[in-house]
Amino acid sequence: AQTVTQSQPEMSVQEAETVTLSCTYDTSENNYYLFWYKQPPSRQMILVIRQEAYKQQNATENRFSVNFQKAAKSFSLKISDSQLGDTAMYFCAFMKFQGGSEKLVFGKGTKLTVNP
């Protein structure tokens, strides 16, 4: 069974600085997707970034980028120029396809606080 591990339950960063959130996963699959989701205190879960396993290039979305190391099964999220609005729970997630349907497996989350 796939598992996703986020080893940092809580982190904090100063506004305008850079922070990296860690995520490792365990799978025997070769084709899959990885995601980072953000859940601010308002509770709406928002997709931050997505990575296809077959792509070697790391995904980037504005201030958010990932470091995808397939052999090491590592998928970290880097947030540059942190803003107060980045304060949220961040969830790493893994998805593989199972014959037309799919299952998303989440880590337990990292609570990020951006301090002014």
Added chain:
Amino acid sequence: DVKVTQSSRYLVKRTGEKVFLECVQDMDHENMFWYRQDPGLGLRLIYFSYDVKMKEKGDIPEGYSVSREKKERFSLILESASTNQTSMYLCASRGSGAQYFGPGTRLLVL
């Protein structure tokens, strides 16, 4: 933008009541999902549906059922609510290779 809506943000029910949680998406997505989110446990999949009238059990289906009569609507049903079903319930819809979530329903069962 993908829009997933849930019928209630907060619900308070009594033990033994039948509870309906509704989810609607406006993007014609085929796949829809129900999760519950609990502190320290993360998100756990209850049920999902990959087409109208089709459903599959997730990791924790016990005590729940679902209904998908129309493509845009996916309902979660608690046949007889219990206190251990107090939780945050999140609905999601899949499109463009990712799942998109609704705002959540916080359910309290007394």
